[in-house]
Amino acid sequence: MGWRSIDRRAPGALRENRGHAPPGPHPLTSAALQPTQERIDALNAEAYACRHEDTRRALALCRQASALAQSIDYVRGQAYALLRTALCEFILARDHERCKSRVQHSLTLLRSLADRAGEAEALNLLGTVHSARAEHDDATVAHRQALVLRQALNDVAGQAGSLNNLAISLRRLAHQGEAVDCLRQSLALAQQVGDVRAAGYARLNLGLVFLDQDDPEPAAEHLGQALIDVHSTTDRALECSVHTALARTRLLQGECDAAQRHLQQARVLALATGDIGDLTRVQLAWGEVEQAMGRLPAAEAQLRAALATLRRLQDREIEADTLRLLAHNLWLQNQAAPALSLLGEALALATAQAQPNVAAQVHRLASDIHEALGDPAASLRHFRAYHVLMQPQQRSQRETNRQLAAALEAAQQAERRKDEALVALERQTEQLRQLTREDGLTGVANRRWLDLQLPREYERSRRFGHAFSLAMIDIDDFKAVNDRLSHAVGDSVLRGVAQLLRHSCRGSDLVARYGGEEFVVLMAETAAADALRTAEKLRRAVQAHDWASLHPGLPAVTISIGVGSWDPAADSECTARDVLAAADRQLYLAKQGGKNRTCG
Numbered sequence: 001m002g003w004r005s006i007d008r009r010a011p012g013a014l015r016e017n018r019g020h021a022p023p024g025p026h027p028l029t030s031a032a033l034q035p036t037q038e039r040i041d042a043l044n045a046e047a048y049a050c051r052h053e054d055t056r057r058a059l060a061l062c063r064q065a066s067a068l069a070q071s072i073d074y075v076r077g078q079a080y081a082l083l084r085t086a087l088c089e090f091i092l093a094r095d096h097e098r099c100k101s102r103v104q105h106s107l108t109l110l111r112s113l114a115d116r117a118g119e120a121e122a123l124n125l126l127g128t129v130h131s132a133r134a135e136h137d138d139a140t141v142a143h144r145q146a147l148v149l150r151q152a153l154n155d156v157a158g159q160a161g162s163l164n165n166l167a168i169s170l171r172r173l174a175h176q177g178e179a180v181d182c183l184r185q186s187l188a189l190a191q192q193v194g195d196v197r198a199a200g201y202a203r204l205n206l207g208l209v210f211l212d213q214d215d216p217e218p219a220a221e222h223l224g225q226a227l228i229d230v231h232s233t234t235d236r237a238l239e240c241s242v243h244t245a246l247a248r249t250r251l252l253q254g255e256c257d258a259a260q261r262h263l264q265q266a267r268v269l270a271l272a273t274g275d276i277g278d279l280t281r282v283q284l285a286w287g288e289v290e291q292a293m294g295r296l297p298a299a300e301a302q303l304r305a306a307l308a309t310l311r312r313l314q315d316r317e318i319e320a321d322t323l324r325l326l327a328h329n330l331w332l333q334n335q336a337a338p339a340l341s342l343l344g345e346a347l348a349l350a351t352a353q354a355q356p357n358v359a360a361q362v363h364r365l366a367s368d369i370h371e372a373l374g375d376p377a378a379s380l381r382h383f384r385a386y387h388v389l390m391q392p393q394q395r396s397q398r399e400t401n402r403q404l405a406a407a408l409e410a411a412q413q414a415e416r417r418k419d420e421a422l423v424a425l426e427r428q429t430e431q432l433r434q435l436t437r438e439d440g441l442t443g444v445a446n447r448r449w450l451d452l453q454l455p456r457e458y459e460r461s462r463r464f465g466h467a468f469s470l471a472m473i474d475i476d477d478f479k480a481v482n483d484r485l486s487h488a489v490g491d492s493v494l495r496g497v498a499q500l501l502r503h504s505c506r507g508s509d510l511v512a513r514y515g516g517e518e519f520v521v522l523m524a525e526t527a528a529a530d531a532l533r534t535a536e537k538l539r540r541a542v543q544a545h546d547w548a549s550l551h552p553g554l555p556a557v558t559i560s561i562g563v564g565s566w567d568p569a570a571d572s573e574c575t576a577r578d579v580l581a582a583a584d585r586q587l588y589l590a591k592q593g594g595k596n597r598t599c600g
């Protein structure tokens with residue numbers, strides 16, 4: 001394969017173009033035994049051509065080329081032999097330090113010869129080696145220099161490769177916005193020269209950067225297209241990565257079945273290519289799916305097995321993120337102490353590997369756990385660290401995140417103003433916390449918070465043998481409000497319904513906006529009959545509200561509700577998602593039955 005994943009956040013991966021440059025200046029022309037320049041060039045070209053299929057043979061060819069070049073003082077031949085040796089050593093994952101010094105030596109020689117194509121190839125490899133050593137600043141410098149050279153040489157395919165690799169380093173430096181820009185340009189150039197495979201990689205990496213930002217819609221769009229692209233190539237490793245990334249996308253969208261189908265395909269492909277690293281990433285994603293479906297012990301088994309393989313392979317790229325997932329899983333099982341100890345390990349690794357985005361997620365989880373343990377000081381410390389690390393990413397995110405960044409900046413200014421600073425900062429931080437948990441429009445919990453709380457609350461109820469219920473609520477004929485009045489009135493109705501829901505149920509219930517005009521109310525320790533009574537209370541409160549006072553001509557707003565419950569005496573296999581699906585089915589029945597009613 002011409003590309004290698006060097007930066008893989010669990011379980012997907014940005015894949016890097018390791019060596020794009022054309023295979024040296026000359027084709028294999030003769031079998032002459034004389035150490036002519038042509039023969040040396042031919043050996044170097046052949047080494048490049050077979051670098052992936054038979055890397056050891058390629059290394060032997062380089063050694064031969066190098067010896068011959070030295071014997072006739074052929075500097076250019078010497079430079080390419082060095083460069084290709086370094087490339088082969090990198091593919092074989094040998095000593096990166098020695099590899100780097102070889103590339104630097106060849107770079108000096110190629111510059112002295114003013115061989116700009118060679119210089120670009122050397123810079124590309126240098127950037128990739130820096131990336132592998134977690135030297136991301138140096139990597140971006142090298143990739144940018146290669147890009148400039150390839151622009152001057154009008155090497156469009158090369159530019160696409162450099163932009164892809166640059167994006168990988170930018171992402172590692174938590175500059176997601178710039179990474180997206182580079183990948184978009186890479187994609188456009190790949191399309192311009194009709195390089196479907198390069199387009200596929202750009203799309204895969206675009207999808208992964210959007211996944212970093214928990215933004216599944218654009219991720220799904222790019223990955224879906226990548227899957228189409230990849231089918232016209234023979235690159236099964238790429239296809240495997242696309243399926244794994246699609247699985248994570250579907251997971252974010254709450255579609256566990258679709259996620260599993262993608263993982264099944266990814267698994268078959270990883271077995272076919274025999275790439276243990278890819279297989280491990282599939283296993284990790286399986287763990288995430290099991291976790292999302294509430295099968296926590298099964299998730300733990302998958303995650304621990306993946307961790308063991310990563311350690312055996314000494315694959316540090318996603319080890320920290322795996323530890324974080326495992327810690328999350330333990331926390332969902334209310335094992336706070338081991339979870340925190342794993343997070344400590346994850347943080348040390350993420351720091352050593354220069355992975356600010358992973359470190360940020362670790363801090364976020366640690367903050368949640370400390371809060372639940374009643375240690376607000378530790379929680380606040382982790383929460384601040386999270387926001388400081390996330391700062392560069394937030395510039396590229398959507399509106400709510402822009403608000404967050406602005407609030408954070410205000411909080412940082414406050415810190416500088418000594419005396420009142422601490423109080424102000426804590427208030428601001430609390431606001432930030434609210435923003436990350438709250439839906440910006442309605443002020444109730446957002447989907448992210450619901451997704452975090454649902455399995456936790458459910459597991460807690462199960463552990464103590466308490467019943468658990470939830471209501472799924474959908475506003476009736478809401479589209480007509482938008483269409484007949486305006487979107488602004490529609491938004492006011494959403495806020496109004498959210499307020500009514502919040503005030504009509506218990507303080508211990510969690511009201512969340514599920515999406516669009518749908519809400520979910522979590523009712524821990526509540527059996528089906530009580531949940532149905534509460535749901536009816538909610539429905540009547542909305543119906544009885546004086547909606548015309550919100551906007552003249554606004555007809556009475558009504559809601560339909562489906563209730564799902566888990567009874568401790570019943571099915572032990574039932575997961576939180578099953579309860580949600582049951583509520584959704586009941587909601588459908590309520591709509592079918594004529595709306596403005598509760599079913600359960």
Ligand code: GH3
Pocket residue numbers: 441474475476477478479480482486487488489490491494515516517591595
């Ligand atoms: P039903 O009774 O079957 O639920 O019909 P409906 O019109 O409520 O459902 P439908 O799913 O057809 O329409 C939902 C509408 O909600 C469409 C979408 O434009 C609107 N919507 C989703 N999010 C928002 C939002 O944030 N603000 C506003 N104003 N409208 C939104």
Ligand code: MG
Pocket residue numbers: 474475516517518
């Ligand atoms: Mg709806």
Ligand code: MG
Pocket residue numbers: 474475476477478479517
């Ligand atoms: Mg509706």
